[in-house]
Amino acid sequence: MMQPLRVIGLMSGTSLDGVDAAVIETCGERIAWHGPSLSLPYDPALRARARALLDRAATIASDNPEVRAIEQALTARHVEAVQALRVQVEAPIDLIGFHGQTIFHAPQQGRTWQIGDAARLSRETGLAVVHDFRSRDVSLGGEGAPLAPWYHAALLQGRPGPVAVLNIGGVANVTMIGADGTIVACDTGPGNALLDDWALRHTGVPYDRDGALAAAGQVHTGIVERLLADPFFAQAPPKSLDRQSFAHALAAVDGLSAQDGAATLAALSVEAVRRTVLPEAPREWYVCGGGRHNPTLMAGLRAALNAAVAPVEMLGWDGDALEAECFGFLAVRSLRGLPLSAPGITGAPDHETGGRLTCAGIASPGWLTRVLSTPYAGVPA
Ligand SMILES: Nc1ncnc2c1ncn2[C@@H]1O[C@H](COP(=O)(O)OP(=O)(O)OP(=O)(O)O)[C@@H](O)[C@H]1O
Numbered sequence: 001m002m003q004p005l006r007v008i009g010l011m012s013g014t015s016l017d018g019v020d021a022a023v024i025e026t027c028g029e030r031i032a033w034h035g036p037s038l039s040l041p042y043d044p045a046l047r048a049r050a051r052a053l054l055d056r057a058a059t060i061a062s063d064n065p066e067v068r069a070i071e072q073a074l075t076a077r078h079v080e081a082v083q084a085l086r087v088q089v090e091a092p093i094d095l096i097g098f099h100g101q102t103i104f105h106a107p108q109q110g111r112t113w114q115i116g117d118a119a120r121l122s123r124e125t126g127l128a129v130v131h132d133f134r135s136r137d138v139s140l141g142g143e144g145a146p147l148a149p150w151y152h153a154a155l156l157q158g159r160p161g162p163v164a165v166l167n168i169g170g171v172a173n174v175t176m177i178g179a180d181g182t183i184v185a186c187d188t189g190p191g192n193a194l195l196d197d198w199a200l201r202h203t204g205v206p207y208d209r210d211g212a213l214a215a216a217g218q219v220h221t222g223i224v225e226r227l228l229a230d231p232f233f234a235q236a237p238p239k240s241l242d243r244q245s246f247a248h249a250l251a252a253v254d255g256l257s258a259q260d261g262a263a264t265l266a267a268l269s270v271e272a273v274r275r276t277v278l279p280e281a282p283r284e285w286y287v288c289g290g291g292r293h294n295p296t297l298m299a300g301l302r303a304a305l306n307a308a309v310a311p312v313e314m315l316g317w318d319g320d321a322l323e324a325e326c327f328g329f330l331a332v333r334s335l336r337g338l339p340l341s342a343p344g345i346t347g348a349p350d351h352e353t354g355g356r357l358t359c360a361g362i363a364s365p366g367w368l369t370r371v372l373s374t375p376y377a378g379v380p381a
């Protein structure tokens with residue numbers, strides 16, 4: 001068994017609220033230690049600039065000066081996150097897993113785009129960086145997302161299925177571990193993104209804090225049903241979404257009161273989860289991501305799913321750090337050539353690895369040889 005590496009995982013999700021960073025010790029198959037974590041918010045101006053990119057990312061060139069300027073500003077925030085976390089850990093860090101900021105995701109066009117300057121991150125921290133986790137999967141015909149399932153499976157090891165982990169970020173995604181350990185995963189639909197955009201427009205606050213707006217409104221079920229008629233919802237996994245895939249839902253609720261619009265968008269997110277086509281009905285749903293802080297979404301899920309629904313804290317996990325930890329875990333898997341995806345997860349043709357290593361300005365670390373020569377012990381049960 002390989003000695004675990006001490007890794008900082010960095011995730012900046014589709015909510016565009018900031019960078020989550022977490023320390024994890026792992027060999028890429030098991031988790032030896034969950035270290036400290038933190039979140040560094042983007043300032044509102046940076047968030048607004050990044051948000052503005054999303055609507056035009058499909059047609060912008062990769063060397064567009066605004067993209068590159070935002071990329072540098074985001075990278076600087078990631079460097080700060082690493083430095084802030086490092087002072088909390090006495091022992092040295094071996095590696096960084098750097099997701100980057102997704103600004104466009106269209107696997108059917110062979111394209112997924114995460115911005116972030118891995119070479120700068122490596123140079124300014126003096127650490128090796130694994131990044132670009134999704135593009136190999138997409139180039140092989142996979143969805144490139146979700147990639148958290150191997151981490152969810154490692155966390156759930158030994159827990160009898162069928163059990164589901166639901167991440168409610170800007171987009172929501174589920175991992176289901178079946179009774180025989182089979183992993184099936186996909187994005188379920190919008191998570192918080194539509195609610196965030198709606199709340200910003202109507203209240204000036206970029207999210208529906210504690211679900212208060214939605215709780216005070218009426219669900220317009222006709223609109224929810226019309227939106228759910230989109231073939232995405234009846235499609236079996238694998239499938240994934242861009243943050244903007246359901247931006248037209250905002251137009252569908254236009255004209256409703258702030259409360260009714262929020263209630264209707266929250267119901268869309270919940271109903272999309274309920275209708276997700278899974279091979280087995282999970283008996284337990286464990287929820288991570290910012291959406292678990294929204295009591296209206298959580299109450300909706302409890303009412304809609306014929307199963308136990310609880311935040312992942314019930315299992316002793318940290319639902320705000322989970323995705324950042326995940327990219328630390330996947331960084332080690334990438335170094336070892338272990339799968340990041342699989343046919344039942346992203347629709348990749350086989351168990352596929354991915355990610356790229358960037359070491360800018362640091363000597364070849366001794367542990368790298370050790371990692372690369374450690375045989376893979378097998379697919380985690
Ligand atoms: N107290 C709260 N009440 C309601 N919503 C909340 C609360 N706290 C966080 N959220 C929601 O969680 C979001 C942030 O969630 P999270 O950090 O999981 O998203 P992300 O990682 O950016 O997304 P993704 O998983 O899609 O990449 C906020 O934008 C907001 O919508």
Ligand SMILES: CC(=O)N[C@H]1[C@@H]2OC[C@@H](O2)[C@@H](O)[C@@H]1O[C@H](C)C(=O)O
Nearest residue numbers: 014102105145146147148169171173
């Ligand atoms: C393309 C992309 O960045 N997708 C994200 C997004 O945010 C949630 C959902 O959509 C999920 O598919 C994925 O992130 C998680 C961490 C994943 O890959 O598992």
